[in-house]
Every structure is written in structure tokens, then in C-alpha cells.
Amino acid sequence: GAVVSQHPSWVICKSGTSVKIECRSLDFQATTMFWYRQFPKQSLMLMATSNEGSKATYEQGVEKDKFLINHASLTLSTLTVTSAHPEDSSFYICSASRAGGEAFFGQGTRLTVV
Amino acid sequence: GQQLNQSPQSMFIQEGEDVSMNCTSSSIFNTWLWYKQDPGEGPVLLIALYKAGELTSNGRLTAQFGITRKDSFLNISASIPSDVGIYFCAGLAGGTSYGKLTFGQGTILTVHP
DSSP states (O other), X not given: OOOEEEEOSEEEEOTTOOEEEXXXXXXXXXXXXXXXXXXXXXXXXXXXXXXXXXXXXXXXTOOTTTEEXXXXXXXXXXXXXXXXOGGXXXXXXXXXXXXXXXXXXXXXXXXXXX | OOOBEEEOSEEEEETTOOEEEEEEOSSOOSEEEEEEEOTTSOOXXXXXXXXXXXXXXXXXXXXXXXXXXXXXXXXXXXXXXXXXXXXXXXXXXXXXXXXXXXXXXXXXXXXXX
């Protein structure tokens, strides 16, 4: 299967700081990438669709100014959690889709805001 | 947003037993995908189904794309301890929603040695 690499795998930050998470498709080009948030023992909740070269499309209820998404190239999308607060602590996962439609996921990033 | 109805929510089985889980939807999907997620990791694709009625195997795993395109099941035969994890079904509608998956709630599988 295709490889999607997400970095970092975990991060601890102080309240009020910003954190950037990277998502790279290593062996294929991804016009579209997706960012999810997951709470313990729950399903993945789609936050936004990241489109290369254009603005991200956010799901209802997701603050675009808080979760900044940049998709600068066909292999890289970044999610920046701005002015993080403890309630932003969660597991964030990205995915990238190939032409066949299958989505491949990154390893996830465990964010803890203290 | 829309979710698929996945059942059961959790299963506790003995090693060697077979497992079955399924997903249903009120909407039609063009592609059904089954993923497994280990703790602290991202989901890993197990099986992808592209045609209604399709039955696909991957080792001890077998999945089928329902003929109505509104359901799918996943079977695991002769379970082993490393099968433990959360299994998700996902549907892909296609068209303008390219790559945008709709997920089931997940099935938490526990296998006792």
C-alpha cells in the first residue's frame, strides 16, 4: 500500500502556543488530503479537506482560524493548531487518497496541551 | 456528519474463533473500505471493495460489498491475539466527494489467548 508519513507522532505544548503537524505522501501525489480528529475509543471525525493550491474546506463546527491548513505541494499538507488550549488535546490523523479512491492514513499525532 | 452504522460496537472472543462485523448505510457508496487501527496508530487499510457483490479475501480476512451498495461485512477467521484493535468500515461516495470517507463507529475487538 501507499505510504503516508505524519510528523511528529506526539507533541506536548504549553497552553497558548501553536503546534504544526506535517502530513506527507511518500510514494504518490495527493491532490487531496484530509485531517481528522479522534477521541479515545471513538471514530474519526473529519475536520477539513486539504486541497493542493487552494483553501481548505472545513467541516461544520471546525474553526478555520484555529486549525490552519496549508497544502503547499502534492505531497505535503500541514495542520497548525493555533493558540492551543487543553481542550485541543487529542489524536490528529491525516489521510491522502490515491486515484483509486483508497485513503491511506498517517501514523497520527498525539497532541497534549498543558 | 453522516456515519455508517457499524455493529457490533465491541466483541470479546477466544483465540481461534471466527469474527463477523458489518456496516449499513442509508446511502449508496461506490467503494467500501475496511481499516484496522492499533492503539496510538493511524488506521491501516485491510480490504478495499469496488463493485457491488464483490467478495474479497486478504489472508484470514474476507469482506463483501453488499449487492444494494448500502452495506458491507468483514469476517476474520481463526482469530489470533494480534487481531486485537479497532476495526472501521468506511464508505466512499465518489464524484465531487473524491477521497472523502464516511466512517462507521468502529468495532473494538478483544481476543483472549
